[in-house]
Amino acid sequence: MNAILPHAAATGPSRLLSLTTIDLVIIVIYFVIVLAIGFYLKKYATTGDDFFMAGRQMTAWIAGLSFISANLSSLETMGWSAMAYQYGMLGAHAYLIGAIPAILFLAVVMMPFYYICRTHSVPGYLQLRYGEGARSVAGISFSFLTVMVSGASMFAMAKILNLLLGWDIHLSIWVSSLTVAIYVTLGGLLSAVFNEVLQFFLIWLGSLLIPILGLIHAGGWHKMMAAVQANAKIIHPTVQNADFTSLWRNLGSFDSNPMGIDWFGMVFGLGLAVSFGYWCTDFLQVQRVIIAKNLRSAQNGTIIGAALKMCVPIIVTIPGLLGLAVLKGVNGLPLILVPESDPRARITHHTFNDVMPLLMGQYLGPGLLGLGVTAMIAGFMSGMAGNVSAFATVWTHDVYKPLLNRKASDRHYLSMGRWSSLVGVVVSIGAAYALLWFSNILEFLQVLVFFFIVPLFGTVILGMLWKRASPAGGFWGFLTAILVSMGMWGYVHTFPEGYRPQPKAALGPGTVVTIEKRTAGNVESLARIVVESGSVDLVNVPISLDQGRTAVTAGTFTVGSADVVLPAATQEKAGPIPVQVLAPEVVLSATGQTDKFGVEGVPVLLKPGVQIQSQTISKHFAPAAFNPDHTKNIARSPKAKPMAVNMYSGWWSLVVCVFVTVLVSLFTKPKPEAELKNLVYGLTPLPDEGPCPWYQRPIVWASVVCLALVAVNVVFW
Amino acid sequence: MMTKGAVPIWFFIGALLLVYGVLILGAGIYGLSHPPAVALAHLHAGIWWGVLLIVIGAVYCSVFFPGKGKNGASRP
Numbered sequence: 020m021n022a023i024l025p026h027a028a029a030t031g032p033s034r035l036l037s038l039t040t041i042d043l044v045i046i047v048i049y050f051v052i053v054l055a056i057g058f059y060l061k062k063y064a065t066t067g068d069d070f071f072m073a074g075r076q077m078t079a080w081i082a083g084l085s086f087i088s089a090n091l092s093s094l095e096t097m098g099w100s101a102m103a104y105q106y107g108m109l110g111a112h113a114y115l116i117g118a119i120p121a122i123l124f125l126a127v128v129m130m131p132f133y134y135i136c137r138t139h140s141v142p143g144y145l146q147l148r149y150g151e152g153a154r155s156v157a158g159i160s161f162s163f164l165t166v167m168v169s170g171a172s173m174f175a176m177a178k179i180l181n182l183l184l185g186w187d188i189h190l191s192i193w194v195s196s197l198t199v200a201i202y203v204t205l206g207g208l209l210s211a212v213f214n215e216v217l218q219f220f221l222i223w224l225g226s227l228l229i230p231i232l233g234l235i236h237a238g239g240w241h242k243m244m245a246a247v248q249a250n251a252k253i254i255h256p257t258v259q260n261a262d263f264t265s266l267w268r269n270l271g272s273f274d275s276n277p278m279g280i281d282w283f284g285m286v287f288g289l290g291l292a293v294s295f296g297y298w299c300t301d302f303l304q305v306q307r308v309i310i311a312k313n314l315r316s317a318q319n320g321t322i323i324g325a326a327l328k329m330c331v332p333i334i335v336t337i338p339g340l341l342g343l344a345v346l347k348g349v350n351g352l353p354l355i356l357v358p359e360s361d362p363r364a365r366i367t368h369h370t371f372n373d374v375m376p377l378l379m380g381q382y383l384g385p386g387l388l389g390l391g392v393t394a395m396i397a398g399f400m401s402g403m404a405g406n407v408s409a410f411a412t413v414w415t416h417d418v419y420k421p422l423l424n425r426k427a428s429d430r431h432y433l434s435m436g437r438w439s440s441l442v443g444v445v446v447s448i449g450a451a452y453a454l455l456w457f458s459n460i461l462e463f464l465q466v467l468v469f470f471f472i473v474p475l476f477g478t479v480i481l482g483m484l485w486k487r488a489s490p491a492g493g494f495w496g497f498l499t500a501i502l503v504s505m506g507m508w509g510y511v512h513t514f515p516e517g518y519r520p521q522p523k524a525a526l527g528p529g530t531v532v533t534i535e536k537r538t539a540g541n542v543e544s545l546a547r548i549v550v551e552s553g554s555v556d557l558v559n560v561p562i563s564l565d566q567g568r569t570a571v572t573a574g575t576f577t578v579g580s581a582d583v584v585l586p587a588a589t590q591e592k593a594g595p596i597p598v599q600v601l602a603p604e605v606v607l608s609a610t611g612q613t614d615k616f617g618v619e620g621v622p623v624l625l626k627p628g629v630q631i632q633s634q635t636i637s638k639h640f641a642p643a644a645f646n647p648d649h650t651k652n653i654a655r656s657p658k659a660k661p662m663a664v665n666m667y668s669g670w671w672s673l674v675v676c677v678f679v680t681v682l683v684s685l686f687t688k689p690k691p692e693a694e695l696k697n698l699v700y701g702l703t704p705l706p707d708e709g710p711c712p713w714y715q716r717p718i719v720w721a722s723v724v725c726l727a728l729v730a731v732n733v734v735f736w
Numbered sequence: 737m738m739t740k741g742a743v744p745i746w747f748f749i750g751a752l753l754l755v756y757g758v759l760i761l762g763a764g765i766y767g768l769s770h771p772p773a774v775a776l777a778h779l780h781a782g783i784w785w786g787v788l789l790i791v792i793g794a795v796y797c798s799v800f801f802p803g804k805g806k807n808g809a810s811r812p
Binding site for chain 2 (some may be wrong): 033039044045048049052056059063081148213214220221224228232235314380381382383384385386387522703
């Protein structure tokens, strides 16, 4: 049960931060610079190779910064801060085992194949290795993926602008996407890369002050972690026994950590399937480094990206932990944030995704706040632009060119690239609204990743390392794994016996209430809410209008002569579920003042004359909920939580892909070896790029980063 | 496609950081007499962060000034 004082919960959707003139000037300068860069670079994007591959002239540093900046989008800064608030230190795994091994594998093992075959895209590699079938499936699915993820960035950006500036959320989506559309359409990949390098600096310099000031405020690392563990029990009462401060020692079982995952899911789901899928075959990432001027620069650029990636928890994970440690309500108790799916979200409570803006408001004064907001906007921009530029390349080269118009001129394909950039932005605007189905921005990305990227990795890596893999094997392995992924997703969200959302009582605007409190120690909480007059909307709350003789669950009623009591909890199959009481705009009878609050597990008394609108909701398919009877078949335990289910789904998707590809290949005809030159291990001679000093060798720096990864995991074990 | 005399990426970055540094330092100095309503305001983060941005921006502008050395003759 979780009862919150009205004022502690009264942190509703009003504007979070107040920007001064200097902050707005800083933001406006950023938009002007970004657009100016787009117009400046238009003259350098005159051929298809310029527009789609930035002329293949990038240095290792530019490739590496662009590689990591394209990933360091709003999904990182907001989403993974939210994850750290929700899951504690486990959120940092996304930057450690969930990234570094895969990035190093890309640099050392896979990059030579991508680079030497001179492909425009990852689907382009599939065409060379397996044929048109696999390329078409990959091209179409990747096009879909990029616009969806781009939509996620737009949605996040619109929300933050709404939160900070009070802009209309729909208007924000269109304004932000128009800016991206202009500079990507004009300058293509060159413009996207150029801006990504700029954004890398802004993101770091605009975000780094939060952990620095937050750690000073918390009294240092050890005091922050002690506060995290203590406050987590109040903020996340459903995972009372979970350890929020460890990377590995809490992964022995599903219920000893807040993510509801075990070590197998973390290592093989995140560390192998999802991570290798994302970093090794997501063309958005790979495109940033295959445009380097030579193979060594492409490899070193990727390794630079790995080293920088390992540093990102400083500006992402630590703020999430600080949210648990230092954010307080007006009564001095830890501030409670809720998931986006929680009915109290944006009414009476801020959400997990607000943790970063809340910290910005707490620590950043005029000027610094503008820089911090600019850093977030830069992150959104890079996420959007990266996906839009990747979409334009894959659409033009892997869908339009092979399937619709094979023999057009380079000028025509350049024009198609510009137009597809615009169309990609428009389609991703629609995708932005789909996010409302999911409880967290990052979980949306996870769903998409295991649909498409994990099967793609299985297909590509078998093609690179096993010359016996046949075109039919690659196609059917890839397609089957995508279908199985979608099937698993549908399966865990299916409820044969019906899914009933948490019971809820929403008090209508102007409803008059009396709040009865109780005191235990020095903590004050609600004992009962008495509704004197007004209206109440009930969902899945059974009531009795005849003093307990019969219960009704649907209809419109008026409380008669006798009071009606709403239960504090309802009995469901899984046990008692607390009733949420939402009061976004009520009048307190004692003072006559307007107030708002959100509580759960508190009994409510309805006085005669109160209007009741009651309904019962039961769904057989609920995308926002997981059926524990089904998740245990995917993630090995009914205690597995959404993130664990996604990781395990990724793992099974990879297993299915490999199994089907191998099986079909054994019974079908492989390509002749002559056609596999420069595409498969053992048939690809590495080019001799001449002697170089030891400190320019990729294997040296890959080893250093690998050792650093081990050290970080041991220190924070 | 080669762009003799084009402005390098690093110069853009330096110029932007330099402008931001000046603005933030100015806001920080103003905050000495009108402290902002934020936690740890007594640390005057705006002043030393503004100085840091100015230093980084000035170094990048100096080293990568358009037309200076081999950097200026490279692609943007």
